[in-house]
Amino acid sequence: MRITLSVRVGALLACLAIVYTALAVLAPRPAAAHPLSTTAVLLTAEAGRVTGRVQLPIDRLAIALDQPLTTAAVKQPGKIEELRGYLLSHMSAADQAGPWVVTAGGGAVESIDGVDHLVFDIVLQPPDHRVGDFQLTYDAILHRLVSHKVFVSLRTGGEKEYTTVGVLDWQQHTLAVPAAGAATQDGFAAAIHLGIRHIAEGADHLLFLIMLLLPAPLIARGRRWKRSDDLRxxxxxxxxxxxxxxxxxSVTLALGALGYISVPTRVVESLIALSILVSGIHAIKPLVPGGEAWIAAGFGLMHGLAFAALLGDLGLGRGSLVADLLGFNLGIELTQLIVVALLMPSLLVLSRTTVYPGVRVTAAGIGVVLAAAWLAERTALIAVNPFNRITDALIDHPFTIAASIAVIAAISWAVPRLRTTTVRTPAPAGHDLRTPATAVDHSGSVTHP
Structure with missing residues (x-):
């Protein structure tokens, strides 16, 4: 009975933490979604002007404009003109001599990584007709989608390869563009930043990592989780x-970004949702006892394809792409280590209390529900994900969530009756000292469901 009560207490504490997090995100803010496509602004510095191409993913554009845009609809002359005006109202350039004249033409639909984009040709004209270092301001789509990213890449006249100048997001809309061309190390630094932000703002990648960590302090015995006292x-x-x-x-990120393999983005995103769903179920009941590393490696291949989609279609030269690839991967690994460092101490403490089954099952259950909703959305079974606000909380308040888990761990450990402390009893007289003494759990033997 005590174990059942402890499980209920754990579930209650987990629910209270969820309610607290939900209250923290009631304030309105721009819409968020995992980027099914990341676009690029490709610039070419010429004598007296800068030309370029701007890619607008139609599905993200529809969300930003709150309009039901389709590929056929954007091809209509009136709609093309309207969208061209939208682009120009969200893009500008200037230098010390003053603002530049920005014009946009074209408006063709192109498929980039399996996603339809509306592509405009742009011309940036300095007032003195001399191209020097300038400031580019761009927030098309970014002003509504907090998870959208835009690579800005540059090449000088006569060059075939682009080099990344920087990355724009919903917080940073302005970027310094060097007229002489960007150095490879600039792209490397920008890619590290993008890797960090991609994990930090990618609710599905964060949730997958959390699902993997939930059973880490436990050991599988048959089809049940049990506590493991072996810290090492x-x-x-x-x-x-x-x-x-x-x-x-890392394997599929490299292969995908370098163009050796290609999988449609929506297929990859659906597989990522499936990976979270399976990992969440595994955190509740062991599907592959002792095989967590194999699950992580297998589904990591899918996540790498999603990472590669950010880099593979930017028109970068091989040298710049390799530098961006290394920087992006480094940013991902740094962020994952931070997540592990924030969560694992609390999970290790919780695993030594009788409330952990309730906390673990509740958290994993939420992960399963969110993953199922993502899977339905990404396979077009539903048009709108009803749990977007919860996923936004993962993005906007990671430290609040980590702190809530730490508070649950501290409260649970502070109550002696909730601890599952194992002590060793002295060996009876005449007992063979080579035989291990009996381990007694004073709070009862806790078997995690």
Whole structure:
């Protein structure tokens, strides 16, 4: 009975943490969604002007404008003109001599990584007809979608390859563009920043990592989770899981970004949702006892394809692409290590209390529900995800969530009756000292469901 009550207490504490997080995100803010496409502004510095191309993913554009846009609809002359005006109202350039004249033409629909984009040709004209360093301001789509990213790449006249200048997002709309061309190290630094932000603002990648970490302090016995008191073994299990995920996504990230493999973005995003769903179920009941590292590696391959979609279609030269690839991967790994460092101490403490089954099952259950909603949305079974506000909370308040878990762990550990402390009883007289003494759990033997 005590164990059942403890499980209920754990579930209650987890629900209270969820309510607290929900209250923290009631204030209105721009819409958020995981980027099914990341676009690029490709610039070419010429004598007296800068030309370029701007890619607008139609599905993201529809969300930003709150209009039901389709590929056929945007091809209509009137709609093309309207969208051209939208682009020009969200793009400008200036230098010390004053604002530049920005014009846009074209308006063709192109498929980029399996997603239809509306592509405009642009011309940036300085007032003195001398191209020098300038400031580019651009927030098309970014002003409504907090998770959208735009690469800005530059090449000088006569060059075939682009180099990344920087990355724009919903917080940073202005970027300094060097007229002489960007250095490779600039793209490397921007890619590190993008890798960090992509994980930090990618609710599905964060949730997948959390689902992998939930059972890390436990050990599978048959089809049930049980507490493991071997801290060293638990730590190595976490290292194996994180390393396996890193290897998996690094392989497909490199192959995808370099153009050796290509999978439609929506298929990849659906597989990512499926990976969270399976990992969440595994966190509740072991599907592959002891195989967490294999799960992490296998699904890491899918996540790597999503990462590659950010880099593969930017028109970058091989040298710049390799630098961006390394920087982006480094940013991802740094962020994952931060997530592990924030969560694992609390999970290790919680695993030594009788409330952890309730906390774990509740958290994993939420992950399963969110993953199912993502899967339905990405396979077009539903038009609008009803749980977007919850996923936004993962993006906007990661430290609040980590702090809530830490508070639950501290409260649970502070109540002696909730601890599952194992002590060793003295060996009876005449007992063979080579035989291990009996381990007694004073709060009862806790078997995690």
């Amino acid at each position: 073994r638990n730590s190595w299990r976490v290292v194996h899981v994180v390393t396996a995920f890193a290897i998996g996504h």
